[in-house]
Amino acid sequence: MLHELDILAKLLPALPQSPEVAVGPGDDCAALDMGGGILLLAAVDQTVSGVHYTPDTRPERAGAKLLKRNASDIAAMGGVARWVLLATASGGGDGQWVLDFCRGAARAAEELGISLIGGDITALPAAGEVGALTILGTVPKDEILRRTGAKEGDFLCVTGSCGNSFASGHHLDFTPRLAEGRFLASHRLASSAIDISDGVLLDLGRVAAASGTGFRIDTDLIPLRNGAALKQALTDGEDYELLFTTPPDRMDELKKTWRFETPFTVIGRAVSGAGIVDQNGKPLNGGGYEH
Amino acid sequence: MLHELDILAKLLPALPQSPEVAVGPGDDCAALDMGGGILLLAAVDQTVSGVHYTPDTRPERAGAKLLKRNASDIAAMGGVARWVLLATASGGGDGQWVLDFCRGAARAAEELGISLIGGDITALPAAGEVGALTILGTVPKDEILRRTGAKEGDFLCVTGSCGNSFASGHHLDFTPRLAEGRFLASHRLASSAIDISDGVLLDLGRVAAASGTGFRIDTDLIPLRNGAALKQALTDGEDYELLFTTPPDRMDELKKTWRFETPFTVIGRAVSGAGIVDQNGKPLNGGGYEH
Known part of the structure; x- marks a missing residue:
């Protein structure tokens, strides 16, 4: 197949x-x-x-x-x-x-x-x-967000929460993060972005591949939706949240100016290398849900 | 249904x-x-x-x-x-x-x-x-062809031939009339146009409705594809030919400048009223093939 x-x-x-x-x-x-x-x-x-x-x-x-x-x-x-x-x-x-x-x-x-x-x-x-x-x-043209722009040292952030989207009904009820994406782009607060459709690991892997960086995720920081287990948050998909990177020198401005009801959370950083690891340096390979 | x-x-x-x-x-x-x-x-x-x-x-x-x-x-x-x-x-x-x-x-x-x-x-x-x-x-913007532009007295023309598209394989082998459409538009040789996907009568009916005119078709003039019967030519669909109208004062120019291997044929005129009739004034109602 x-x-x-x-x-x-x-x-x-x-x-x-x-x-x-x-x-x-x-x-x-x-x-x-x-x-x-x-x-x-x-x-x-x-x-x-x-x-x-x-x-x-x-x-x-x-x-x-x-x-x-x-x-x-x-x-x-x-x-x-x-x-x-x-x-x-x-x-x-x-x-x-x-x-x-x-x-x-x-x-x-x-x-x-x-x-x-x-x-x-x-x-x-x-x-x-x-x-x-x-x-x-x-x-x-000069504001477009791509998967390609993440650089070593950038903070990795996510809007809202992750996992358990299908069972909770979020996959039908979600609000696309149009205002948030536009805000990040127009204020140049993100170096890369992707929406989470196939799961944090799979979609972040796409950013990693496109940007030529690795990522370290602090799994304790991942916001869990409605009692989702960590594995669900990493691999369920259908979150339709924005996963984005912010350069260190833009982080204060991001925190100070974020004006949306939906919070964003820093969950890791772009690091050297090619893979995705957790806070202990252990590779995170959880697959994802490709539709 | x-x-x-x-x-x-x-x-x-x-x-x-x-x-x-x-x-x-x-x-x-x-x-x-x-x-x-x-x-x-x-x-x-x-x-x-x-x-x-x-x-x-x-x-x-x-x-x-x-x-x-x-x-x-x-x-x-x-x-x-x-x-x-x-x-x-x-x-x-x-x-x-x-x-x-x-x-x-x-x-x-x-x-x-x-x-x-x-x-x-x-x-x-x-x-x-x-x-x-x-x-x-x-x-x-000033060259776009619409279904709305046909006026009483305009000539009704069709590229190529009509009918028998499915059995003959034309529905797979056809060449879209991009060059011809662009030529008509850029030289302002057509007042309206539509492509024949659901059959001459049904698609012409759409032009008639959009333009607020009737049409008289001389059924003897309709170019038949590969031995198609007249009824097939009027209703089979999938011809992917252009059906267009040309104002009388542009007809000479159209004939003189048409430079394509595929010919066009004058098959009727836009007339007052709302329906489609044949050369004897008899209403043509043949349905069509809606996909």
Whole structure:
């Protein structure tokens, strides 16, 4: 069985990119230089019934989740989420499910100031529901947050808390950290960022690989959601929190100016090397949940 | 069973649009005013195994089809196709199908000068394959082709030929009419355009509704693909040809300057009223193939 990452590894090197592509595949969003100092951010994500939500989930909530997890990718780039296109494929239902799914996505979009500008609705030969949503956003070129910017010595921070997202319902109820991401970007308080979709370890591993640094996490500092065990907090995924790094000389400013109800927590630092270790130097390899 | 159009009719009026949205849902693409006299075009479309291609279709060809039918939407707006994001959901396979599907889409993109900038690959609990592709393009603001611009007296033209697309393999082998659409737009030779995905009658009906005109088609003039019957040419769909209107005072210029291997054919005119009639004034109601 070819894994998503294997497929991408085979596919990506062959992809030629036009000169406007400032960020190609491999970050939370691609970024296109549209001139005028503004980058257009673009990302696509999917939800599948029985994979990303249980089949008894109300369609409005499932649609809202799809919208919000895409918005979380814009947040991770420090951008403003602006426009979305929604595609649904479903079979075995009466059409009401699709309507309610789309309504849920549209309502969540409206709440976040995002316009639903296009869509496609098609039928599946078998029972099932797939939603695919493309989100577009904007970010000033000199403010974009990438996975690549972490430097040895930077503090590692996380918004909110981690773990136990699925059972607690957080994976449906979360608020994408758009305001926080934009704040970090516009005040230059983060050197890198990613949103936690597949678990702290797996997503931090992506930052480590992109930035060429290692990380030391003090596992005692990780904020646990609703009684999550540490292992859950490290590997569950679907947190949709921002994991970001802040240079030491920006840390005071970050602490002084953070103005959101959702706190951030320092949980470690970028260190030399390539892996992720705990406070005792022991490698943390917990896998994660790839969707 | 709620039909796609019923779902959209319920959903669309409630969608608030940001001021940058120059064209919202309801044309071949949405258009966003990015400043600098350029509109960003965006559209999403899907392919489902067993619906848009037979299950024995090679995945490369299925992927290429998805790419090209999206490009056809950019062509219908007179734009340049630039960037795509591809999402796949599949179950029951070994991953090789997905890789080959993505490769087919990526190769078709490269041939058309389009960059694949992002994607998502996910699993379906049941057997099946769904591809969803979002395409982005650009068009000068004062050149965009819409469904809304047809005026009484305009000539109705079609590129290539119509009907019998599925059986003949055209639905997989077609070339999106990007060059032709761009030519029509940049030389202001068309007052409206749409691509034929659901059949001449159904797609022309959309132009008629958007422009507030009727159409008279001379059915003897419709170019038939590979022995297609007239009814097939009017209703089969999947032609991915451009159906466009040209003002009478631009017709000579169009004929004189058309420089493409694929011919265009005048098949009728925009007339007063709201319906579509044949050369004898008889209403043409043949339905179409909605995907």
